[in-house]
Amino acid sequence: MTSFIDFPDIPDGPVVLRNATVPACLIDNLPATATVDADGLASLEFWIENGRIAAISAAGSGGETGPGVDLRNSMVWPCFADVHTHIDKGHIWPRQRNPDGTRPGALKSAEQDRNANWNAEDVHARMNFSLACAYAHGTAAIRTHIDSTPPQHKISWPVVSDIRDEWAGRIALQTVCLEPIWGYADTGFGTEIADMMVEYGGILGAVLNIQDDTDDLLDFVIGLAIDRGLDLDFHVDEMGDPAARSFDSIAEALIRNDFGKPVNVGHCCSLAIRPPDEVAHALDLAAEADLRVVSLPMCNMYLQDRPQPGAPARTPRWRGVTILHELKARGIPVAIASDNTRDPLYAYGDLDGLEVFTQAVRTAHLDYPIGDWPEAITRTPADTMGLADIGRLKSGGPADMVIFRARSYSELLCRPQHDRAVLRAGRAIDTMPPDYRELDTVVG
Numbered sequence: 555m556t557s558f559i560d561f562p563d564i565p566d567g568p569v570v571l572r573n574a575t576v577p578a579c580l581i582d583n584l585p586a587t588a589t590v591d592a593d594g595l596a597s598l599e600f601w602i603e604n605g606r607i608a609a610i611s612a613a614g615s616g617g618e619t620g621p622g623v624d625l626r627n628s629m630v631w632p633c634f635a636d637v638h639t640h641i642d643k644g645h646i647w648p649r650q651r652n653p654d655g656t657r658p659g660a661l662k663s664a665e666q667d668r669n670a671n672w673n674a675e676d677v678h679a680r681m682n683f684s685l686a687c688a689y690a691h692g693t694a695a696i697r698t699h700i701d702s703t704p705p706q707h708k709i710s711w712p713v714v715s716d717i718r719d720e721w722a723g724r725i726a727l728q729t730v731c732l733e734p735i736w737g738y739a740d741t742g743f744g745t746e747i748a749d750m751m752v753e754y755g756g757i758l759g760a761v762l763n764i765q766d767d768t769d770d771l772l773d774f775v776i777g778l779a780i781d782r783g784l785d786l787d788f789h790v791d792e793m794g795d796p797a798a799r800s801f802d803s804i805a806e807a808l809i810r811n812d813f814g815k816p817v818n819v820g821h822c823c824s825l826a827i828r829p830p831d832e833v834a835h836a837l838d839l840a841a842e843a844d845l846r847v848v849s850l851p852m853c854n855m856y857l858q859d860r861p862q863p864g865a866p867a868r869t870p871r872w873r874g875v876t877i878l879h880e881l882k883a884r885g886i887p888v889a890i891a892s893d894n895t896r897d898p899l900y901a902y903g904d905l906d907g908l909e910v911f912t913q914a915v916r917t918a919h920l921d922y923p924i925g926d927w928p929e930a931i932t933r934t935p936a937d938t939m940g941l942a943d944i945g946r947l948k949s950g951g952p953a954d955m956v957i958f959r960a961r962s963y964s965e966l967l968c969r970p971q972h973d974r975a976v977l978r979a980g981r982a983i984d985t986m987p988p989d990y991r992e993l994d995t996v997v998g
């Protein structure tokens with residue numbers, strides 16, 4: 555896609571990107587002379603050399619001469635980190651829709667498609683397509699969950715290994731095994747999948763919604779992780795039921811087992827509709843357990859508060875998202891992410907970090923001020939993934955940047971910004987997403 559600015563072939567030698575407008579929260583060691591406006595935006599110039607940011611200085615502090623590009627106050631962000639996706643499910647929509655938009659309909663449809671179609675070639679083609687979308691939009695790191703219910707685990711994980719190698723240097727890919735918590739009642743399977751996570755460099759995961767009596771299963775899963783030095787990542791309370799308490803159960807289990815490392819938990823929708831005193835206690839537990847929360851606003855808006863399958867159409871009454879502001883105020887790191895794309899759990903989406911941010915701002919009121927919320931799709935998820943060079947702009951860091959025509963949040967959030975430029979290691983990449991026709995032979 556043609557970007558709004560025609561980047562010359564940036565030479566390896568020093569070059570300056572002048573007059574950039576940057577969310578100050580995304581800069582490490584903001585220059586003391588930089589001015590930051592009421593919206594938290596700084597005017598800066600970036601000195602690029604050998605694919606890295608050699609220095610960051612206040613706009614107008616000396617980069618006017620010599621080779622460079624005048625960005626005319628365009629916004630510059632670091633590349634995105636998308637910490638909760640399902641690229642093994644992505645893009646099956648043309649052959650397997652969600653019949654009614656409900657979560658039960660989604661789970662049943664996805665399972666049917668998995669059983670019928672998910673051979674290695676199919677999974678590879680769709681994962682590759684998803685990563686190409688994300689890359690074109692300016693994403694540098696992705697964590698995806700991988701359906702691992704037998705026999706799918708033996709099919710998908712070797713593909714994961716290949717595709718991670720194929721995308722190395724463009725997208726840092728992390729992978730989590732996805733399995734309902736009751737799947738671990740089969741301790742043989744639990745041990746097998748945990749050993750596979752060691753073999754394939756994966757993260758141990760489980761889905762917990764409203765199931766009772768999960769303490770023993772959680773202790774087993776956490777024990778598997780401790781014994782093997784694995785990280786953990788859970789799907790939690792993706793529902794609108796005030797009785798859902800898996801969030802608390804997970805925090806208590808991590809404390810009980812002295813896990814000692816941060817743990818990422820996704821969704822946590824029910825926190826938004828539980829009694830306030832319960833929520834306060836849950837947040838205390840989460841802080842003690844070192845939980846990090848990722849909210850999936852687009853998917854939550856789609857699946858939550860749907861009528862039961864077969865019931866008449868009904869307008870949703872709540873937004874489905876968790877309590878992002880309250881979690882953040884309690885000191886719990888909060889990220890936002892894509893979740894599903896063009897599959898029965900979310901019919902839309904394209905792994906565009908800016909779309910996630912824009913939709914989250916609108917859905918969860920991440921405004922007045924927007925402040926440091928840009929960290930939720932950049933620095934915070936990159937920290938969750940342990941990637942210290944991604945999701946921020948810093949001297950010595952890679953020149954991996956997304957450059958928007960927009961000069962302000964108003965201009966940024968009102969348009970899709972598909973004419974953005976993306977620099978990777980200081981060079982402009984092709985920002986045209988792949989053509990859906992490439993999947994015609996795969997998903998029809």
Ligand SMILES: [Zn+2]
Pocket residue numbers: 638639640699789820893894
């Ligand atoms: Zn998910």
